[in-house]
Amino acid sequence: xxxxxxxxxxxxxxxxxxxxxxxxxxxxxxxxxxxxxxxxxxxxxxxxxxxxxxxxxxxxxxxxxxxxxxxxxxxxxxxxxxxxxxxxxxxxxxxxxxxxxxxxxxxxxxxxxxxxxxxxxxxxxxxxxxxxxxxxxxxxxxxxxxxxxxxxxxxxxxxxxxxxxxxxxxxxxxxxxxxxxxxxxxxxxxxxxxxxxxxxxxxx
Amino acid sequence: xxxxxxxxxxxxxxxxxxxxxxxxxxxxxxxxxxxxxxxxxxxxxxxxxxxxxxxxxxxxxxxxxxxxxxxxxxxxxxxxxxxxxxxxxxxxxxxxxxxxxxxxxxxxxxxxxxxxxxxxxxxxxxxxxxxxxxxxxxxxxxxxxxxxxxxxxxxxxxxxxxxxxxxxxxxxxxxxxxxxxxxxxxxxxxxxxxxxxxxxxxxxxxxxxxxxxxxxxxxxxxxxxxxxxxxxxxxxxxxxxxxxxxxxxxxxxxxxxxxxxxxxxxxxxxxxxxxxxxxxxxxxxxxxxxxxxxxxxxxxxxxxxxxxxxxxxxxxxxxxxxxxxxxxxxxxxxxxxxxxxxxxxxxxxxxxxxxxxxxxxxxxxxxxxxxxxxxxxxxxxxxxxxxxxxxxxxxxxxxxxxxxxxxxxxxxxxxxxxxxxxxxxxxxxxxxxxxxxxxxxxxxxxxxxxxxxxxxxxxxxxxxxxxxxxxxxxxxxxxxxxxxxxxxxxxxxxxxxxxxxxxxxxxxxxxxxxxxxxxxxxxxxxxxxxxxxxxxxxxxxxxxxxxxxxxxxxxxxxxxxxxxxxxxxxxxxxxxxxxxxxxxxxxxxxxxxxxxxxxxxxxxxxxxxxxxxxxxxxxxxxxxxxxxxxx
Numbered sequence: 015x016x017x018x019x020x021x022x023x024x025x026x027x028x029x030x031x032x033x034x035x036x037x038x039x040x041x042x043x044x045x046x047x048x049x050x051x052x053x054x055x056x057x058x059x060x061x062x063x064x065x066x067x068x069x070x071x072x073x074x075x076x077x078x079x080x081x082x083x084x085x086x087x088x089x090x091x092x093x094x095x096x097x098x099x100x101x102x103x104x105x106x107x108x109x110x111x112x113x114x115x116x117x118x119x120x121x122x123x124x125x126x127x128x129x130x131x132x133x134x135x136x137x138x139x140x141x142x143x144x145x146x147x148x149x150x151x152x153x154x155x156x157x158x159x160x161x162x163x164x165x166x167x168x169x170x171x172x173x174x175x176x177x178x179x180x181x182x183x184x185x186x187x188x189x190x191x192x193x194x195x196x197x198x199x200x201x202x203x204x205x206x207x208x209x210x211x212x213x214x215x216x217x218x
Numbered sequence: 219x220x221x222x223x224x225x226x227x228x229x230x231x232x233x234x235x236x237x238x239x240x241x242x243x244x245x246x247x248x249x250x251x252x253x254x255x256x257x258x259x260x261x262x263x264x265x266x267x268x269x270x271x272x273x274x275x276x277x278x279x280x281x282x283x284x285x286x287x288x289x290x291x292x293x294x295x296x297x298x299x300x301x302x303x304x305x306x307x308x309x310x311x312x313x314x315x316x317x318x319x320x321x322x323x324x325x326x327x328x329x330x331x332x333x334x335x336x337x338x339x340x341x342x343x344x345x346x347x348x349x350x351x352x353x354x355x356x357x358x359x360x361x362x363x364x365x366x367x368x369x370x371x372x373x374x375x376x377x378x379x380x381x382x383x384x385x386x387x388x389x390x391x392x393x394x395x396x397x398x399x400x401x402x403x404x405x406x407x408x409x410x411x412x413x414x415x416x417x418x419x420x421x422x423x424x425x426x427x428x429x430x431x432x433x434x435x436x437x438x439x440x441x442x443x444x445x446x447x448x449x450x451x452x453x454x455x456x457x458x459x460x461x462x463x464x465x466x467x468x469x470x471x472x473x474x475x476x477x478x479x480x481x482x483x484x485x486x487x488x489x490x491x492x493x494x495x496x497x498x499x500x501x502x503x504x505x506x507x508x509x510x511x512x513x514x515x516x517x518x519x520x521x522x523x524x525x526x527x528x529x530x531x532x533x534x535x536x537x538x539x540x541x542x543x544x545x546x547x548x549x550x551x552x553x554x555x556x557x558x559x560x561x562x563x564x565x566x567x568x569x570x571x572x573x574x575x576x577x578x579x580x581x582x583x584x585x586x587x588x589x590x591x592x593x594x595x596x597x598x599x600x601x602x603x604x605x606x607x608x609x610x611x612x613x614x615x616x617x618x619x620x621x622x623x624x625x626x627x628x629x630x631x632x633x634x635x636x637x638x639x640x641x642x643x644x645x646x647x648x649x650x651x652x653x654x655x656x657x658x659x660x661x662x663x664x665x666x667x668x669x670x671x672x673x674x675x676x677x678x679x680x681x682x683x684x685x686x687x688x689x690x691x692x693x694x695x696x697x698x699x700x701x702x703x704x705x706x707x708x709x710x711x712x713x714x715x716x717x718x719x720x721x722x723x724x725x726x727x728x729x730x731x732x733x734x735x736x737x738x739x740x741x742x743x744x745x746x747x748x749x750x751x752x753x754x755x756x757x758x759x760x761x762x763x764x765x766x767x768x769x770x771x772x773x774x775x776x777x778x779x780x781x782x783x784x785x786x787x788x789x790x791x792x793x794x795x796x797x798x799x800x801x802x803x804x805x806x807x808x809x810x811x812x813x814x815x816x817x818x819x820x821x822x823x824x825x826x827x828x829x830x831x832x833x834x835x836x837x838x839x840x841x842x843x844x845x846x847x848x849x
């Protein structure tokens with residue numbers, strides 16, 4: 015399989031604990047399988063404790079910086095809507111947005127009396143950034159259907175593949191998922207991935 | 219994540235830190251020792267997983283100084299050793315390292331300093347490049363994971379040749395960058411050392427001997443500067459341009475792409491050995507251009523040295539950087555930082571309208587509630603913080619380095635100080651002395667072993683009045699669950715004698731020592747009140763394992779309990795749960811509080827907080843306190 019990519023920028027965002035790093039690792043593994051150059055920046059340590067998390071993955075032969083430049087995001091996978099919106103500086107006309115619809119309210123917002131937007135409000139604000147497309151899905155419901163809500167991240171991966179935004183031939187992401195999944199979660203992950211893919215591919 | 223033992227000549231996806239570990243394996247590593255600290259931790263984590271298989275030795279040491287000394291002892295016995303630490307960990311180790319450069323090594327030794335520009339997971343943004351010059355050890359700076367691996371191997375070779383330890387300096391975006399890395403042959407294995415100093419005074423640094431070794435060190439460094447440093451640089455870009463960029467590390471990776479993005483005619487000097495600097499290489503570069511922009515994160519380390527070199531080589535060259543206001547000194551760099559610097563320096567137009575992006579996104583971001591890190595659901599520290607708030611509200615609260623530092627946040631606010639490892643008890647000594655008021659010092663189990671014990675000894679001996687709460691979650695949690703001297707297993711996965719915190723505290727002379735499960739809120743509050751009434755030093759050990767460990771075990775065993783729920787009949791929407799306990803699983807619907815089942819771990823601790831008993835288990839829920847899960 016020969017694929018040439020000049021520059022393709024991905025952000026996976028969400029709340030610490032949602033499996034953001036795993037999600038990004040699967041995409042990176044797919045890029046490795048295709049022999050593509052990439053650089054991925056991730057978050058470890060205290061900053062990942064239930065706070066805002068973003069991993070950045072830059073794929074392509076021209077890439078040397080591990081951090082994405084504002085306005086140049088190609089694919090946003092957000093496991094949580096508020097965290098999707100938080101990527102506003104990176105989103106532009108070239109961005110495909112794949113977003114879970116389940117809001118996890120930051121508990122600090124209640125203590126500071128900071129209003130928490132509804133999913134509809136998040137969607138409107140997201141639309142105002144004019145991304146190429148916005149795909150939303152109920153990843154937790156689909157993950158439950160696959161067997162465990164913890165697989166919501168792989169549901170999102172399936173949806174991302176179905177969005178056709180990634181510069182990979184079909185099937186590579188799923189193979190990468192098989193390789194990266196721990197044995198005891200492999201079946202669950204594949205089921206979740208397929209449900210996410212179908213949710214986006216099927217006419218709704 | 220990456221396979222550290224993947225075969226040679228293949229590409230493997232490695233984190234920068236894993237690449238360093240692999241580089242050490244390719245260099246024939248025998249012994250490694252470290253104390254965990256972001257962003258350095260995964261070097262040790264990855265070695266810990268494969269050490270047994272390769273027959274090498276790895277330990278999580280009590281602190282960075284001890285880790286350095288373990289590696290020194292091995293290198294003095296002729297082995298190849300490695301130690302690694304976060305930038306502030308280096309401060310702890312420097313007492314040993316300043317003199318280590320005089321002593322040198324018999325085998326080979328590499329020391330990794332992982333700096334944290336932006337203070338993502340740290341208390342400061344210190345720039346450890348200065349240390350290389352101060353301690354007198356050569357320093358290599360990788361700009362991506364591939365270089366991280368290759369340079370680690372080179373570092374061992376340089377160390378072996380000159381019999382001097384070599385420093386590798388990374389930053390967060392190198393250590394935590396994952397990329398394909400082409401691998402070489404692993405040569406690491408067990409090594410049997412022999413401590414046989416070639417000269418009888420080799421490791422005796424006193425007076426005249428130290429002066430002799432100081433001179434010897436300076437001669438070694440001169441030789442490295444002349445023969446080795448000029449091998450570690452690259453000139454790229456337009457060789458005929460009269461605009462130059464002087465850079466290193468991850469800043470180089472940003473600069474390289476930024477220059478391409480705006481088609482700037484520029485000549486880049488990328489330095490890889492940043493101490494000792496290749497003076498002639500830099501001098502020739504400076505004299506070949508009219509203007510140079512220095513692109514480096516944090517302090518103007520290269521900039522100042524370039525100015526000094528320019529005095530002899532190119533007095534007329536214009537050197538731009540932090541001192542001229544072209545580049546920032548605070549925070550980490552991105553391509554944008556470099557583009558803005560280039561724009562200021564050359565007048566080129568920015569390829570992206572950043573001002574417009576900022577304006578548009580700031581409107582949106584003003585509507586997105588901030589989400590700083592918080593204590594996890596089921597975290598035992600939340601319960602301890604809740605009890606402290608209620609029972610010790612007026613005390614002066616000293617915090618320390620660990621997840622419990624998050625207790626500075628609302629609604630707990632039981633940390634007014636967060637400084638350095640072990641400082642809670644140390645500074646508590648001084649505040650107790652100065653004020654005579656109630657002082658509560660919080661310190662984690664791993665931090666207690668690292669630097670808390672001398673401060674506690676000090677408090678007892680000097681008759682201070684203080685309550686010390688040891689937040690014993692049975693592991694070094696914040697960095698991802700490494701064992702510490704209180705654990706009954708070690709970094710090789712072997713059983714190990716666990717040092718009992720209670721025994722240590724009693725042996726120091728503290729006669730009031732209570733071990734409490736923090737999930738027992740009433741008992742914890744009662745104990746805090748009692749301890750505050752006492753004179754002298756009282757110690758409360760808040761003991762319950764990190765909730766993430768408990769959840770991991772429950773999931774592996776297939777007995778994870780169901781989340782708790784709120785009985786809508788009983789909930790009066792008083793919001794006491796949110797306002798005093800603030801678990802991230804609480805959801806305020808506007809008329810009731812609910813529990814988000816995707817966030818709740820089902821510990822049941824919050825049931826004690828609701829005045830109306832509205833938080834209830836479902837069928838299949840566990841109660842960690844009553845069922846003694848996690849204690």
